[in-house]
Amino acid sequence: MTALRISRKASRLRAPSPKLVLAGCGIAALILAAAPLALDVGDLRLIIEILTVFAFAQTWNLLAGYAGLMSFGQHLFIGLGAYCLFVISNRTGANPFYLLPVAFLFSAGAAALISPMVFRLRHAYFAIGVWVLAEVARLYVSQEDWLGSTSGMALVATRDMDHTWVALANYWVAVALGVVCTAGFYLLLTSRLGLALVAVRDNESAAAASGIDVWWTRFYGFAIASGVCGLAGAAYYMSVFHLEPGAAFDANWVVVMLFIVIIGGVGTIEGPILGTAIYFLLRGWLAGTGNLYLMLLGAAAVATMLISPKGIWGAVRRRYGIEIFSARRLAD
Amino acid sequence: MIWIETIANGIFLGGLYALIGLGLGFTFGVMKIVNIAQGDFIVAAAFIGLALAPWTPGAALLVVIPVAIIAFLIGLALQSLLINRVLGKDQIPQILLTFGIAIILRNGMVEWFGANSRSIPTGSLRFASFSVGGLRFGVLPALVLVIALCLFAALHWWLRHSRMGRTIVATADDYEVVQLLGVNYRRVYNIATGIALALSAIAGVLLGMRGSFTPYSGVDRLLIAFEVVIIGGIGSFWGMFAGGLILGVTQIVGLKFDPTAGLMYGHIVFFLILIFAPMGIAGLLRR
Numbered sequence: 125m126t127a128l129r130i131s132r133k134a135s136r137l138r139a140p141s142p143k144l145v146l147a148g149c150g151i152a153a154l155i156l157a158a159a160p161l162a163l164d165v166g167d168l169r170l171i172i173e174i175l176t177v178f179a180f181a182q183t184w185n186l187l188a189g190y191a192g193l194m195s196f197g198q199h200l201f202i203g204l205g206a207y208c209l210f211v212i213s214n215r216t217g218a219n220p221f222y223l224l225p226v227a228f229l230f231s232a233g234a235a236a237l238i239s240p241m242v243f244r245l246r247h248a249y250f251a252i253g254v255w256v257l258a259e260v261a262r263l264y265v266s267q268e269d270w271l272g273s274t275s276g277m278a279l280v281a282t283r284d285m286d287h288t289w290v291a292l293a294n295y296w297v298a299v300a301l302g303v304v305c306t307a308g309f310y311l312l313l314t315s316r317l318g319l320a321l322v323a324v325r326d327n328e329s330a331a332a333a334s335g336i337d338v339w340w341t342r343f344y345g346f347a348i349a350s351g352v353c354g355l356a357g358a359a360y361y362m363s364v365f366h367l368e369p370g371a372a373f374d375a376n377w378v379v380v381m382l383f384i385v386i387i388g389g390v391g392t393i394e395g396p397i398l399g400t401a402i403y404f405l406l407r408g409w410l411a412g413t414g415n416l417y418l419m420l421l422g423a424a425a426v427a428t429m430l431i432s433p434k435g436i437w438g439a440v441r442r443r444y445g446i447e448i449f450s451a452r453r454l455a456d
Numbered sequence: 457m458i459w460i461e462t463i464a465n466g467i468f469l470g471g472l473y474a475l476i477g478l479g480l481g482f483t484f485g486v487m488k489i490v491n492i493a494q495g496d497f498i499v500a501a502a503f504i505g506l507a508l509a510p511w512t513p514g515a516a517l518l519v520v521i522p523v524a525i526i527a528f529l530i531g532l533a534l535q536s537l538l539i540n541r542v543l544g545k546d547q548i549p550q551i552l553l554t555f556g557i558a559i560i561l562r563n564g565m566v567e568w569f570g571a572n573s574r575s576i577p578t579g580s581l582r583f584a585s586f587s588v589g590g591l592r593f594g595v596l597p598a599l600v601l602v603i604a605l606c607l608f609a610a611l612h613w614w615l616r617h618s619r620m621g622r623t624i625v626a627t628a629d630d631y632e633v634v635q636l637l638g639v640n641y642r643r644v645y646n647i648a649t650g651i652a653l654a655l656s657a658i659a660g661v662l663l664g665m666r667g668s669f670t671p672y673s674g675v676d677r678l679l680i681a682f683e684v685v686i687i688g689g690i691g692s693f694w695g696m697f698a699g700g701l702i703l704g705v706t707q708i709v710g711l712k713f714d715p716t717a718g719l720m721y722g723h724i725v726f727f728l729i730l731i732f733a734p735m736g737i738a739g740l741l742r743r
Contacts, residue, residue: 194548196492196555241727244734245686247547248490252682253730256723259679263720375675379559386552415563422559429542429553 139450142314149307156299160292168295172363175298178400179356180377181384182305182393183349189391190313191345192325194247196378197254198353200261201231203372205354206361207271213281220281220362221293224355231354232347239343255375262373276368279361294363301356310393310449312348321345376418383421386428389435393449398437461591462712463705468597470704471604472659472666474697476677477684478608479656481696484685486628486648489539489550493558494656495678499671500561501527501657502664503569506576516578516665517599520658527657531650539649540642558674565671576664600662604700607655612693624648656681676719683726689736698737702729 140148160168180202188194208230213220238257245253266274282290312318320341323331332338361367380403388399410417432439441447480494491497505523512518538557542549584595615621624644627634631641660677663669680703687702688695703722710721733740 188548194551241731244730248484248492248551249682249686249690251551252490252492252679253686256679256683256726259675260720260723260727263718263723267716382552382555390548415567418563419560419567422556422563425556426538426553426560429549429556430538433542433549 139447145310145449146307149303153299153303157296160295165291168291172295172298174400174404175302176356176360177380178396179301179305180353181381181396181400182309183353184381185385185390185396186309186349190325191321191342193342193346194251195254196251197258198381199373199375199377200254200258201350201354202357202377203261204234205231205357206367206372209358209362210277210279210367213279214277217281220279224358227358228351228355232351235347235350239346243342258373262369265369274369276366279365282365297359301359306393317344379421383425386425386435389437392437395435395437462708464593466705466708467701468601469708470701471601472662473680473684473703474700475604475607475659476656476681477696477700479652480681481685483649483652485691486624487645492551492554493561494681496558496561496674497653498656498660498677499669499674500565501660502576502669503565505661505664506574509576516581520661523657523661524654528650528654531653532646535646535649540645562671562674569671571670573668573670575668576661578665597666600666608697687726687729687736689738692738695736695738
């Protein structure tokens with residue numbers, strides 16, 4: 125998108141001020157955090173799942189929509205984060221909740237380590253390259269006894285803790301993740317790094333000519349998104365207490381992320397919020413139809429690409445000029 | 457001695473892998489598009505081959521001909537009805553579109569055919585063997601390698617010497633300029649996708665005869681195709697063939713050491729090559 129088009133469009137877009145947006149996020153988070161007062165354990169479990177799946181999708185959106193890095197192997201980081209937390213906690217007896225930052229660092233570190241290799245691949249080749257690594261991780265973990273091989277492992281530490289407390293703690297972790305993936309990403313995208321990411325996505329040569337280091341910008345984007353994805357993976361599996369390689373390193377995770385992001389609108393923060401709602405409504409509605417349900421997700425992806433490649437929120441934004449999380453900045 | 461046999465079997469399998477890679481590499485070479493659904497089309501071709509197999513009794517291999525024709529037509533339809541509508545500078549819509557098609561195909565096959573593992577019957581060919589210098593080899597795997605080689609040579613020749621082939625090469629070089637010469641590049645794309653799917657379909661049927669497949673095999677097939685293209689060096693014909701052989705040999709030798717490893721050693725060799733020779737085999741030779 126050229127600068128000219130941005131400035132012309134921006135004048136039509138109505139976006140609330142950043143302070144108002146963050147205040148709104150804060151209120152929503154407070155309401156969610158207080159929700160256990162009114163809800164039972166089953167509801168909490170569903171909300172945990174919704175929020176962690178939303179976090180997966182939002183990290184994928186950060187990569188594909190803002191960093192221009194589409195990866196079909198993000199389930200690698202879900203698995204890595206979860207295994208990191210389970211293995212360390214089970215071996216040392218450490219409280220898994222304190223290990224969440226470790227899971228983040230481990231996944232981000234893994235992403236940093238593989239970047240020199242996978243950044244040699246572009247576009248679809250990059251997407252599949254990371255996927256191959258996820259396959260390698262799945263095959264490796266399935267073979268190693270100390271990682272529980274194919275049958276996986278259970279989280280020991282939370283067994284002896286107070287169950288109500290564990291459920292609540294898991295819930296608040298998920299709420300915190302949801303905040304990080306909306307307000308946190310909003311702040312990230314309006315920061316220097318965020319603007320550099322978008323500039324690199326839109327025009328690599330122009331970004332480089334403006335003094336942006338293209339490689340390092342992508343590197344930070346990839347490491348942050350993958351780290352948060354790993355953190356969400358650890359939080360997700362901590363809330364279900366059990367982990368196995370076939371489920372953690374399952375490529376269907378990417379199918380879900382992709383569905384949520386592109387239906388909602390890739391490259392917008394609102395899109396995945398909308399997409400997550402649609403995904404869980406559809407899932408509840410089509411429960412028990414097995415493969416038909418997955419086929420429908422695929423068909424929805426195809427239809428979106430043909431009708432409105434920017435997804436539902438992209439269409440709404442173009443038509444009505446509404447934007448809540450605006451990462452654009454107007455030149456004074 | 458056993459090692460010679462193992463490596464020979466790896467080479468036989470590698471020829472097929474090369475053929476899978478050829479379909480993916482050809483589409484990318486011509487249109488700069490990667491068809492993520494390629495792996496699932498390969499499995500679908502194997503199912504079509506399975507359905508048509510009773511019609512060619514006695515000459516099991518002939519079934520690849522009708523399957524290739526059907527795959528060519530599917531390719532034409534896929535490109536003209538769907539992919540051509542999302543062409544553009546941004547690659548994300550094309551990649552996501554084919555990813556969506558892959559999901560539909562895979563789960564559709566599970567729905568209709570079930571998740572069981574199958575194999576295309578080849579009659580007496582299945583256990584036929586020949587011996588060279590005291591070593592025994594299967595006739596079918598060797599035949600399959602010969603077919604793969606012939607298809608590589610035929611495509612190579614056709615692209616250089618036929619009118620359509622040259623048009624495809626010219627479109628691959630610059631799709632904007634060829635329009636000045638009266639070429640409708642979208643039509644060229646349709647034919648290129650048709651050819652790519654026909655080649656992959658042949659590979660899919662032959663893989664289904666040599667081994668077994670399930671509706672979920674498409675992922676492995678896609679990853680193999682992708683690795684063949686990268687190992688060979690993007691855009692290099694015979695580099696891809698060598699890439700296929702390397703992967704085939706690695707996999708068979710790896711399975712000898714570690715029978716549960718699956719494709720793991722192939723993936724690892726792929727990453728080693730990506731680190732030490734990022735431009736692939738063709739890049740090494742060009743230096």
